Amino acid sequence: MLRNLVRKIKRFSQSERNKAPGETRGTYKHTPLSHVLEVNEARIRQAFGDSFDLVCRRVAIGKHGSIAALVVHLNEMVNPQFVSTAIIERIVDKTEHLTDPNTVYTQIRDSYLDLTDVAETHDLHKVAYEIANGNTCILVQGVAKAIVCQTQGYSQREVSQPTTESTIRGSKEGLVESLAVNLSLIRRRIRNPNLRVEQFTIGEVSQTPVALVYIEGIANPGIVAEARQRLSRIKVDSIQESGQLEEFIEDAPLSPFPTLLRTERPDRVTGNLLEGRFAIITDGSPFALIAPATFSMFLTAPEDYFERFFAGSVIRLLRYLAFLLSLTLPSLYVAITTFHQELLPTPLILSIAAQRNQIPFPAVVEAILMEIVFELLREAGIRLPVILGQAVSIIGALVIGEAALRAGLVSAAMVVVVALTGISSFVTPIFSLAISVRLLRFPLMILASALGLFGILAGLASMLTHLLTLRSFGVPYLEPIAPFVAGEQRDVVFRAPWWAMNRRPRFVEEQTDKRVAPGQIPRPPEPEQTKDPGR
Amino acid sequence: MKSNKALRLTVYLIAIMSLMWAASGCWSRREIEDLAFVMAIGVDRSPSGNIQMTAQFAKPEAMGSAEGPKSQEKPFWVATTEGHTMFEAFRNLGYISPKRPYLPHNNFYIFGEDLFREMGIKPFLDLINRDPEPRLTARISVVKGATAKDLLQAEFEGMPMSAVALRGIMNHLTKAWGTIHETTIRDFLDRMESEGIEPIAMGAEVIPFEPDIEIEGEVSREQIKARATLGGTAVFKGDYLVGWLDNFETRGLNWILGKVNNTVVEFPHPGAEDKRVSVEILRATGSFEVQVEDEDVRAFIEVNAVGNLGCIQEPVDFIKQPEVWTQFEKGAEKAIEDEIARAVAALQRLGSDAVGFGQYIFRRKPKEWESLKHRWDEIFPAIGVDIDVTVHLRGMGVVLKSAETK
Numbered sequence: 001m002l003r004n005l006v007r008k009i010k011r012f013s014q015s016e017r018n019k020a021p022g023e024t025r026g027t028y029k030h031t032p033l034s035h036v037l038e039v040n041e042a043r044i045r046q047a048f049g050d051s052f053d054l055v056c057r058r059v060a061i062g063k064h065g066s067i068a069a070l071v072v073h074l075n076e077m078v079n080p081q082f083v084s085t086a087i088i089e090r091i092v093d094k095t096e097h098l099t100d101p102n103t104v105y106t107q108i109r110d111s112y113l114d115l116t117d118v119a120e121t122h123d124l125h126k127v128a129y130e131i132a133n134g135n136t137c138i139l140v141q142g143v144a145k146a147i148v149c150q151t152q153g154y155s156q157r158e159v160s161q162p163t164t165e166s167t168i169r170g171s172k173e174g175l176v177e178s179l180a181v182n183l184s185l186i187r188r189r190i191r192n193p194n195l196r197v198e199q200f201t202i203g204e205v206s207q208t209p210v211a212l213v214y215i216e217g218i219a220n221p222g223i224v225a226e227a228r229q230r231l232s233r234i235k236v237d238s239i240q241e242s243g244q245l246e247e248f249i250e251d252a253p254l255s256p257f258p259t260l261l262r263t264e265r266p267d268r269v270t271g272n273l274l275e276g277r278f279a280i281i282t283d284g285s286p287f288a289l290i291a292p293a294t295f296s297m298f299l300t301a302p303e304d305y306f307e308r309f310f311a312g313s314v315i316r317l318l319r320y321l322a323f324l325l326s327l328t329l330p331s332l333y334v335a336i337t338t339f340h341q342e343l344l345p346t347p348l349i350l351s352i353a354a355q356r357n358q359i360p361f362p363a364v365v366e367a368i369l370m371e372i373v374f375e376l377l378r379e380a381g382i383r384l385p386v387i388l389g390q391a392v393s394i395i396g397a398l399v400i401g402e403a404a405l406r407a408g409l410v411s412a413a414m415v416v417v418v419a420l421t422g423i424s425s426f427v428t429p430i431f432s433l434a435i436s437v438r439l440l441r442f443p444l445m446i447l448a449s450a451l452g453l454f455g456i457l458a459g460l461a462s463m464l465t466h467l468l469t470l471r472s473f474g475v476p477y478l479e480p481i482a483p484f485v486a487g488e489q490r491d492v493v494f495r496a497p498w499w500a501m502n503r504r505p506r507f508v509e510e511q512t513d514k515r516v517a518p519g520q521i522p523r524p525p526e527p528e529q530t531k532d533p534g535r
Numbered sequence: 536m537k538s539n540k541a542l543r544l545t546v547y548l549i550a551i552m553s554l555m556w557a558a559s560g561c562w563s564r565r566e567i568e569d570l571a572f573v574m575a576i577g578v579d580r581s582p583s584g585n586i587q588m589t590a591q592f593a594k595p596e597a598m599g600s601a602e603g604p605k606s607q608e609k610p611f612w613v614a615t616t617e618g619h620t621m622f623e624a625f626r627n628l629g630y631i632s633p634k635r636p637y638l639p640h641n642n643f644y645i646f647g648e649d650l651f652r653e654m655g656i657k658p659f660l661d662l663i664n665r666d667p668e669p670r671l672t673a674r675i676s677v678v679k680g681a682t683a684k685d686l687l688q689a690e691f692e693g694m695p696m697s698a699v700a701l702r703g704i705m706n707h708l709t710k711a712w713g714t715i716h717e718t719t720i721r722d723f724l725d726r727m728e729s730e731g732i733e734p735i736a737m738g739a740e741v742i743p744f745e746p747d748i749e750i751e752g753e754v755s756r757e758q759i760k761a762r763a764t765l766g767g768t769a770v771f772k773g774d775y776l777v778g779w780l781d782n783f784e785t786r787g788l789n790w791i792l793g794k795v796n797n798t799v800v801e802f803p804h805p806g807a808e809d810k811r812v813s814v815e816i817l818r819a820t821g822s823f824e825v826q827v828e829d830e831d832v833r834a835f836i837e838v839n840a841v842g843n844l845g846c847i848q849e850p851v852d853f854i855k856q857p858e859v860w861t862q863f864e865k866g867a868e869k870a871i872e873d874e875i876a877r878a879v880a881a882l883q884r885l886g887s888d889a890v891g892f893g894q895y896i897f898r899r900k901p902k903e904w905e906s907l908k909h910r911w912d913e914i915f916p917a918i919g920v921d922i923d924v925t926v927h928l929r930g931m932g933v934v935l936k937s938a939e940t941k
């Protein structure tokens with residue numbers, strides 16, 4: 001019976017797969033435009049189901065207004081000022097001396113429009129989608145073609161500070177939901193024609209524009225081709241956020257670890273582009289995806305590169321420590337207090353023993369309980385309106401922390417452990433890695449409660465083995481730690497000074513061009529130049 | 536197909552992990568609150584001739600916390616059991632302690648002197664050596680003239696838990712006097728098993744408490760029966776206790792072994808009758824050599840010490856009499872020499888080669904040791920010793936002259 005069910009599911013999923021999602025819905029197949037303006041208008045109206053925001057403006061153009069034309073757009077997707085001055089005004093004024101519809105059409109297309117981006121189509125289907133995309137189409141009576149004018153103008157968020165990755169030093173700009181704005185943020189940082197932007201339209205229904213960005217000559221063409229191939233493979237009705245895209249193109253869909261880096265910072269995008277990676281930017285999402293992603297990238301903050309390298313290195317070291325703490329601290333507490341009491345110094349173990357004396361739960365229950373409470377508080381803090389955020393912290397700190405302690409439900413040491421774990425997990429700069437750590441903490445705690453330190457070690461060993469098998473677009477996830485690449489250690493745990501970071505990661509196309517010209521260490525001028533100052 | 540395989544693997548892994556949790560039964564799991572932390576173990580002879588074990592347990596809940604005043608309750612409790620063997624006696628603690636007695640945090644093994652009247656220490660050490668729980672870094676000490684039980688009931692000011700307080704005294708004496716030779720169980724076993732050297736243990740004493748000072752507000756003085764201290768050395772031969780070194784003989788031994796860190800040496804003032812001088816030794820190195828020529832064995836002991844002038848009872852003008860400085864150095868050298876000579880004489884009298892003269896021969900001249908070792912008991916008491924002590928005094932403190940009356 002079960003086998004039948006599995007077979008049915010398989011058959012179902014196969015039949016689904018064979019059919020492109022768009023086909024199942026009521027959209028247009030390839031339909032040529034008609035010579036008759038009224039037919040075209042009717043068809044366009046039909047395509048939009050007479051939506052009230054569809055504007056079909058009949059304009060009389062040519063000599064004495066002898067030729068009928070149609071300007072179609074969606075009311076709120078275009079800049080209306082633009083449509084009236086750059087299109088309608090001009091096609092009425094400029095065509096006053098013309099009588100032949102075909103000439104009118106060509107003249108409009110080639111010279112009259114005050115626009116930079118003008119295209120042409122024969123297809124009604126295309127016309128409808130261009131209108132849906134915020135463009136304006138011009139149709140002329142007697143011509144079976146349409147001019148597509150780029151007139152997109154919809155409200156969008158201003159470029160503002162990135163809220164999920166803030167820095168003290170460094171650019172304060174964050175990506176926004178508009179693809180065009182995001183591309184401009186990137187282009188502005190790399191003003192080089194070699195910066196390539198390839199556009200994909202993903203989502204049969206949503207028709208979301210997605211851009212693949214890389215630098216020709218630095219990015220490995222094999223990796224870029226792989227990205228291109230994975231993107232074009234996606235058949236889905238809509239993409240609303242880059243996270244959806246991530247799940248379609250990642251290397252290890254079942255791994256708890258992310259194999260694509262998501263970021264809200266344009267400087268992080270460009271920094272990675274310059275190291276030979278590519279970025280995928282999705283319209284409607286302020287998060288860019290970067291790949292190939294390696295583990296060390298997730299523990300890197302942009303500030304590491306902007307502060308002087310001593311500070312950058314030490315803070316990064318601190319971040320690695322915090323990563324380990326946030327992963328293992330609760331399980332270490334459980335293992336040590338239930339199996340290895342001999343490991344702690346006597347005063348400390350006595351202090352913990354004194355606190356645990358009245359606690360009704362075993363250490364592992366206490367730990368899991370407190371971790372769940374902490375996760376609840378964190379989730380509540382994210383979901384709640386900002387105004388209520390304070391209420392959460394009061395409940396969290398006072399009610400749960402203090403009262404649970406006083407009620408003897410948890411020990412003070414456990415509260416310290418949970419708090420330290422929480423703080424440590426906030427240190428991880430990329431949230432997607434912090435989430436995996438949050439998840440992995442629980443199995444580790446269970447292992448610790450069953451087998452002590454041995455269990456933690458077994459858990460960490462299998463986690464490490466898993467990490468070693470991971471690849472992101474062909475690049476080993478733990479590179480350059482394993483496989484060890486000596487030359488790249490300059491930017492893993494420690495960050496070498498900029499004048500010493502002369503190599504790109506080894507997966508880039510050509511290693512020959514150095515990032516930094518050699519011998520740029522600032523040093524005092526040579527003695528010859530300053531000799532005999534008195535003379 | 537690949538994802539199917541991965542999925543199956545994941546399912547297997549989860550199944551194995553959950554089984555492991557259930558099947559292992561949380562092997563050797565013990566919650567911290569179910570443990571009674573043993574801080575010190577005392578071993579005596581019971582009236583019936585068995586082993587009497589006294590365990591001092593920490594009482595963590597009485598240790599006070601950051602909040603609220605400390606309770607008047609003592610932070611430890613003491614239990615006594617009997618048994619034919621150490622192991623049995625230890626397990627018998629389970630009849631008294633509601634929590635499982637837990638040894639790894641034990642600091643001290645204390646033996647009553649009486650225990651060694653008729654028997655050696657070996658039978659008592661086997662459990663400590665064999666069982667994984669006790670630490671070999673715990674210190675070993677023998678109580679002079681009292682039982683270990685008395686010592687564990689003694690009280691201390693400032694550090695209410697006597698095991699911790701004893702450790703404090705031990706650390707202080709080791710760092711500032713050198714009149715004690717800090718001995719761990721491992722040191723003891725090493726010495727016992729090694730060729731040509733005899734084991735020693737720290738000496739401890741119970742001091743009966745007679746409250747001669749009354750301070751208002753002090754807590755329950757009348758309840759304190761005894762205090763205790765460490766000092767001196769219990770000298771063993773084989774595994775038998777043969778006698779004691781007093782504090783300064785112990786320091787004499789420590790000079791030879793280079794175990795003196797910082798100490799105070801005092802000697803008669805060279806320029807004034809009945810007045811004395813103390814110097815502070817900042818660091819000292821000690822070494823010895825043993826020469827064997829046919830049947831004649833001689834030991835050469837060399838000690839180098841650097842120190843400061845500590846205090847003088849009679850002022851000296853060092854500018855007018857610079858030779859006094861050298862006299863002070865000579866005086867300190869003489870005092871140290873005397874201590875070393877006393878220590879060696881005491882060990883020779885007890886017939887226990889605790890310095891390790893034999894070990895020196897064994898290591899450097901193993902063939903000669905073969906012929907000597909059977910008669911070492913006769914040779915050792917007669918070994919001639921040359922002692923060469925050099926003291927270099929550097930500083931005179933923060934004043935040039937002593938304060939003088941007008």
